[in-house]
Amino acid sequence: MSRINEIFRTFAPEYLRRFGDSMPAEHRKVIDAIINCRTEVNGSVVYHCQDCNQLHLVHRGCGNRHCPGCQNHKSRQWLDKQLRRQLPGHHFMLTFTVPQELRGFLRSHQRIGYAALFAASSEAIKALCTDPRFTGGDTPGFFGVLHTWGRQLQYHPHIHYVVPGGMLASQSGQWHPSAVNFYLPVQALSKIVRAKFRDRMAKAELLSEIPAEVWATDWNVNSQAVGSAEASIKYLTPYVFRVAISNSRIVKVEDGKVFLHYRKTGSNRLRTLALDALEFLRRFLQHVLPTGFMKVRYYGFLSPGSKVPLEEVRARIEMAFGFELTTPEVEPEPPPQIVCRHCGHELVYRYSILPHRRRLAAEVPSG
Structure with a gap:
């Protein structure tokens, strides 16, 4: 047990x-x-x-x-599938985090709020991708994973996107690579995602429930060059089929308290947090998703409905780099x-x- x-x-x-x-x-x-x-x-x-x-x-x-104990095999299956689908070349991780003033609203409107955050952030990426100043292509491909918790189980909703460093040109079919250390400007992404989220809340007639400070605050968007896709996929895998915390982080349960390990951002020092057991349950349960909600979503040429086969995208990337790039060979891990x-x-x-x-x-x- x-x-x-x-x-x-x-x-x-x-x-x-x-x-x-x-x-x-x-x-x-x-x-x-x-x-x-x-x-x-x-x-x-x-x-x-x-x-x-x-x-x-x-x-x-x-x-x-x-349930933390029931998702290990699904995590392995998803990891193997995504590693087989990975593309050659450099990649980026784009992270969209909602401002603190919006978190209370999202917690009480999770289904419509999370869906709007996915739509607004993915549309922001697509909108800037058509700007010829960046890559010259117009068809990106990426996938995103919703992540709602921080290291102390606090409510901290954000979406991570793994994005290949470049775009296809819909007319010629050519691959236009981005710079190795730059994909899209985060300041522009911040303004677009905020505006698109606001439009969706207005359409849903929910603007009156959102603090006005949300629209005057810069939304946090981070873009990080991550090299190959493999590292990002392995980083995100635990968040796809797990909620909030794993058993390995729980140190002990004593005197009605739960003791768990965590690390602060930017620090490798292991710390211990003591939570009242009922507070632990509250923090855990606030990350339960609405029934049927999809926390992983695929867009552009990485979408299952894409008209461009992934094999063709892979070939176009290799051609753009003079066939100096190849897709990494991945050996699936054997089941335990x-x-x-x-x-x-x-x-x-x-x-x-x-x-x-x-x-x-x-x-x-x-x-």
Whole structure:
């Protein structure tokens, strides 16, 4: 059982007693899922060790996308897929962060607010990409990942975009590379994303709920040259199928408090933060996404619906650099093996037990 499971099973009943009547339905579903994760409620799988003949009963995970213990295999699959799709050449990471004055509004209007942030930031990139002063192309490709937490689990919504350093020209099909250390001006991106977000809030008739300071504040946009795509993809992978915190960062649970490790931005020194258990649950749950909301989105020639095959984009980039660039070869990581806790040999799948057939597994030892 993971530490996060233990925290939820121990303290969630009190959290529900205090806040259950006012919490979003998504939060209650996540609480139930994490409490019941890796228990017979979700069914079980029976494995057999062919070396020592032992049977092992393993309870299924909940599969909820906000459960830290259930997303490792999905993270590996996404990482392998994106590494196979990566393009040669230099890349950038563009990060759009909303001003602090807007965070309260976003927290209470997550579905429409997050969607508007994706739309406004992606449209800002596309708008500047058509400016011939920068690359000479007019068709970019990029993907973005929504990230809502800071290192101490505080609410800090922002979107990271991984962008190949260049654009296609729609007429000629040629690849126009950007400078290695510059993609688009962040000051212009800041103004455009703010204006486009405001337009969407006006259309939704929500402007009256947003503090006026939001429109007088410069929105934080950062552009960082990151070299190849691989480093950025590996950086973002943990945020695609995980929420807020991993089990490895939790040091201990003691006297009703949760102790967790974190590092301040720009520092490598490991610090420890102590949170009241109910405050830990509150901070964790505020990062639960609306049901069905897509936190990873693809645009331009990286979109699944693009008319230009990715293989053609790759060939155009290689041609633009005189074929001096090649796409890195990537070997997918093998999936982790399930081994016998008695002898260490690999286990073989035998059969699954559905939740309503739990009584049939009474004779199989858990392990």
